[in-house]
Amino acid sequence: MERIERHACFGGWQDVYQHHSVALNCTMKFAAYLPSDVIDKQYPVIYWLSGLTCNEQNFITKAGAQQFAAEHGVIIIAPDTSPRGEQVADDDAYDLGQGAGFYLNALMAPWRDHYNMYDYIVDELPTLVEAHLPANGKRAILGHSMGGYGALMIGLRNSERYCSISAFAPIVAPTQVPWGQKAFSAYLGEDKSLWARYDTISLLNEIQVTPPMLVDVGTHDPFYHDQLKPELFAEVCQRKCHDFTLNLREGYDHSYYFIASFIGEHIAFHARYLKN
Numbered sequence: 001m002e003r004i005e006r007h008a009c010f011g012g013w014q015d016v017y018q019h020h021s022v023a024l025n026c027t028m029k030f031a032a033y034l035p036s037d038v039i040d041k042q043y044p045v046i047y048w049l050s051g052l053t054c055n056e057q058n059f060i061t062k063a064g065a066q067q068f069a070a071e072h073g074v075i076i077i078a079p080d081t082s083p084r085g086e087q088v089a090d091d092d093a094y095d096l097g098q099g100a101g102f103y104l105n106a107l108m109a110p111w112r113d114h115y116n117m118y119d120y121i122v123d124e125l126p127t128l129v130e131a132h133l134p135a136n137g138k139r140a141i142l143g144h145s146m147g148g149y150g151a152l153m154i155g156l157r158n159s160e161r162y163c164s165i166s167a168f169a170p171i172v173a174p175t176q177v178p179w180g181q182k183a184f185s186a187y188l189g190e191d192k193s194l195w196a197r198y199d200t201i202s203l204l205n206e207i208q209v210t211p212p213m214l215v216d217v218g219t220h221d222p223f224y225h226d227q228l229k230p231e232l233f234a235e236v237c238q239r240k241c242h243d244f245t246l247n248l249r250e251g252y253d254h255s256y257y258f259i260a261s262f263i264g265e266h267i268a269f270h271a272r273y274l275k276n
Contacts (some may be wrong), residue, residue, distance in 0.1 A: 001132055004029070010070040012036050014060055019128065023119040024083040030125065031056040031078040032133060035070045042136035044163075044274035045129060046267065047121065048078040049154075051145030052179075053099045055080045059144075062256035068264045072271035077129055079121065081147065083114040095179055096186055102174075103150030104198045106187040115187060118198075121150070122158055140270035142166040144259055145223075149174055149200060152213070156203040159211050163273040166214035166266045168259050169221055172233040175199045179227050204236045213237070213244040214269050216262050218252030 005016035012035040021028040035043060046069070048059050059065065059078045069076045082088075082101030089110035091097035106115035129135050141162050143151035148170025155165035174180020175195045184195045196202040204210070217230045224230070230246060237244040252258040 001128060009033070009066045012066065012070050014066060016056060021083070021120055021124060023116045023124045025114050026083045026085045026088055028083070028120070029056045029080055031060045032129070033060070033066050033069050033076040034133065035073050035075065042134045043073055043075045044138035044140070044271075045075045045077055045126075045135045046270050046274075047125075047139060047141045047151075048076055049103060049121065049141070049143030049147030049150040050078065050081050051143070051147050052081070053094050054147075055099070058256070062260065063263050064260045065263045065267060068267040072267055074267065074271055074274060075129075075133065075135055077125065079125055082117065088114045096183060100146065100183065102146060102180075102183045102187065102198075103154060104187055107194065108187060108189050111187050117150075118154070121154055122161070126161075138163060138274045140164045140166075140274055142168075142266055142270065143170070144168040145254065146171060146179070148215070149180075152200045153198055153203065155211055155213075156200065156207055157197070159207070159209070162211055163276070164212045164214075164270050165210075166269055167216075168262070168266075169217050169223070169228055169254050170200070170215060170233075171227055172215075173199065173201045173229050175202070176232070177227045177229065201232055201236055204233070204240060204242060208240075210242045210244075212269075212273060213242065214247075214266060215244065216247045216249055216258075216266075218249045218254065218258050220251055221254045221258075223254055
């Protein structure tokens, strides 16, 4: 693990690291915000998962999260969204291939050799972070769009690992919308019984107790009706009596202007559970 960037920021450090990933069989980068340089102090970690076309840079340069991470004393880890490199399979479309890993383990050629983002986020990255950075073992997870879907899906499948889950504009029902159907067909094949393990709505129907969940969606999001469908999330959470909050933010869209407007509330939400 090699640090390739360091920037002083709100009394802490915004770093970027590079390492070889066993799960993805390629070189990966991830960003890490450390709230201070106090020796022998450890912090809880919030994992941020970005959306389609993003890498580790989008969140750290656009969301304005560092000031809130410093205020609450949390580390924020922001990995890339897919494996990268000349040897890694790709597609000309923005919503498949590099930049569009969908946080699952691919089963189909040519994707299965590298596209194991689920294993990377759940196992490999936290192991690396907790071995080399001042992390205390408590974790939360959040994300945006494809990453919001990833945060919900991973958090629900691994509720023992995460104190809380949140998302901006998540794809809550990937098996029912074009983005998810395209990705799942390519990465997992046409056997839809294999899709359910990665579908948030299916997981919410199966699970009896979830971590606390916070979801924000902008009412002017151009993907609201065709790709996001937050009403499906609300319906199953209400029916199953899950611990959730859904905020429909009037006038906001899908952009980082939306994320920057409410990222402070999300970090405060996670900090409450991480420090219990």
